[in-house]
Amino acid sequence: KQEVTQIPAALSVPEGENLVLNCSFTDSAIYNLQWFRQDPGKGLTSLLLIQSSQREQTSGRLNASLDKSSGRSTLYIAASQPGDSATYLCAVRAGNFNKFYFGSGTKLNVKP
Amino acid sequence: DAGVIQSPRHEVTEMGQEVTLRCKPISGHDYLFWYRQTMMRGLELLIYFNNNVPIDDSGMPEDRFSAKMPNASFSTLKIQPSEPRDSAVYFCASSPGVYNSPLHFGNGTRLTVT
Numbered sequence: 066k067q068e069v070t071q072i073p074a075a076l077s078v079p080e081g082e083n084l085v086l087n088c089s090f091t092d093s094a095i096y097n098l099q100w101f102r103q104d105p106g107k108g109l110t111s112l113l114l115i116q117s118s119q120r121e122q123t124s125g126r127l128n129a130s131l132d133k134s135s136g137r138s139t140l141y142i143a144a145s146q147p148g149d150s151a152t153y154l155c156a157v158r159a160g161n162f163n164k165f166y167f168g169s170g171t172k173l174n175v176k177p
Numbered sequence: 178d179a180g181v182i183q184s185p186r187h188e189v190t191e192m193g194q195e196v197t198l199r200c201k202p203i204s205g206h207d208y209l210f211w212y213r214q215t216m217m218r219g220l221e222l223l224i225y226f227n228n229n230v231p232i233d234d235s236g237m238p239e240d241r242f243s244a245k246m247p248n249a250s251f252s253t254l255k256i257q258p259s260e261p262r263d264s265a266v267y268f269c270a271s272s273p274g275v276y277n278s279p280l281h282f283g284n285g286t287r288l289t290v291t
Contacts (some may be wrong), residue, residue, distance in 0.1 A: 096276045109282040116277050163276050169219045
């Protein structure tokens with residue numbers, strides 16, 4: 066069964082720092098990996114989608130990488146800002162029925 | 178593209194009452210998922226549909242929960258009777274049928290059972 070783990074569970078950094086969030090999954094047979102952002106009391110907003118054949122995707126200050134063989138993905142946030150404070154979740158799509166498997170998220174706090 | 182639409186945004190009800198949550202997926206999406214999110218348990222998959230057919234309902238916690246998808250543009254999640262421990266945010270999400278497609282979430286329904 067696919068399991069997705071995100072470490073750390075929480076992270077606090079000063080504004081301006083570059084940071085990396087980690088996501089690992091147990092079964093490398095995935096279709097894609099998606100990173101989401103969730104603000105308190107809000108829904109999940111998709112940030113980046115990486116197909117299984119891709120190694121990375123970039124959007125603005127965000128860069129997501131995928132290493133299927135090792136079952137890992139990272140989300141790199143450059144020059145962090147207080148507005149980046151949120152919970153970040155990763156999910157992999159896998160299996161015969163195209164299910165999405167979610168990690169428990171990393172709660173990021175960027176201090177002014 | 179209007180996105181995934183959920184209603185109501187907030188629902189407050191008394192224990193024992195029936196609750197119905199509604200979802201309209203993005204047009205053309207073949208997959209529809211119902212999730213529940215709590216502080217204690219995080220995001221849990223309750224049930225999902227493919228082409229209006231329930232595929233996996235193993236996440237539905239009890240017989241008090243039921244979900245239907247009568248057509249491609251509408252789904253409901255019903256709790257009868259509701260209990261305080263059902264208080265959570267319920268999300269609906271949809272995805273195209275192509276296996277490498279992304280997941281799109283609605284804004285959720287915050288349910289409070291007193």
